[in-house]
């Protein structure tokens with residue numbers, strides 16, 4: 275899927291149906307302890323700025339599917355071949371989800387059952403590899419995910435990982451190093467995808483390196499999958515043997531995973547998800563994935579995806595003006611990685627000050643040295659309807675909070691005001 279430019283001028287974002295489906299009143303009466311916690315969380319989300327790059331606000335329709343009676347249903351297996359009775363509606367909804375995923379991403383096959391992004395990666399490895407095989411993936415210090423060889427994760431325990439990195443000056447993937455490592459280590463699979471790389475992987479080049487090494491190419495597109503759905507990022511589907519993804523990041527669906535692949539790997543992938551790595555699918559989540567895929571296929575979603583990237587670019591430039599050093603000098607995605615070092619503050623202190631001021635984000639590895647940076651994303655604030663001026667304003671609030679300027683209470687009040695003027699679920 276090519277990267278398209280949005281129609282100009284951008285139409286307003288379509289309004290989500292905004293009433294929350296949950297009846298907090300009933301829950302609070304029956305169980306004040308848990309109900310009170312959920313109410314407090316709703317309040318936290320609507321009074322602070324959600325800048326965690328992996329988070330978003332799902333629509334009330336997605337929340338309704340998650341809270342539906344399909345949550346009660348057991349449905350081991352696949353549509354038409356279940357181990358339980360009474361699966362008529364479970365089959366119907368999974369077929370809709372698969373049909374929509376295949377059409378949205380132009381894939382030959384989709385498995386929509388993985389419980390999470392990590393479960394999807396586990397199943398992809400299970401389908402293609404044997405324990406002890408060598409895998410080449412982005413090194414964890416450069417932005418690789420836990421499932422890319424972390425010692426405490428199944429991946430690091432069961433496979434031999436070799437890690438490629440980024441050029442320390444540009445922050446960009448060093449493809450010459452990837453190719454050299456592939457020649458030297460002869461991996462069985464090469465993984466491209468990261469938790470913090472703000473640029474597009476060159477999927478064509480990864481394909482070429484994988485072909486030369488006789489390796490499978492696995493794209494772990496957990497982060498950019500929503501940008502890909504909206505035509506705002508290039509698609510790995512034409513290049514990768516297997517594409518793993520989450521459905522809850524920019525894609526704005528329920529927490530969960532998904533795998534796309536070509537027809538000839540489809541049976542191996544399906545068997546690797548069930549029965550190898552999972553039991554019964556969570557059918558309420560599968561239904562919510564179907565709803566999210568439907569939303570992502572609507573024209574308004576392409577507007578949203580392009581706006582998320584435009585907002586991240588505004589944010590990157592504004593953070594640079596605030597004195598942060600922005601990794602790779604900017605972004606092509608929803609992710610901005612910034613080093614607060616030039617402001618005389620380390621990333622952990624920066625995050626603490628930002629949390630106190632109501633701006634919620636993560637720290638992450640920086641492409642150079644041992645210092646960490648802050649990672650933020652524009653998916654959630656864009657769903658809330660914020661605009662480019664809001665991004666510039668958030669960047670100046672981030673700068674003031676990290677520098678420890680002014681009174682923390684005043685900053686917190688201003689952040690609360692911004693969040694409350696743009697409620698994720700009005701009403």
Ligand SMILES: *Cc1c(COP(=O)(O)O)cnc(C)c1O
Pocket residue numbers: 328390391392393395419421467468469494495496497520530531
């Ligand atoms: C988020 C992410 C995952 C894992 O997703 P979970 O749903 O948290 O298990 C895997 N790989 C990458 C690159 C990710 O960004």
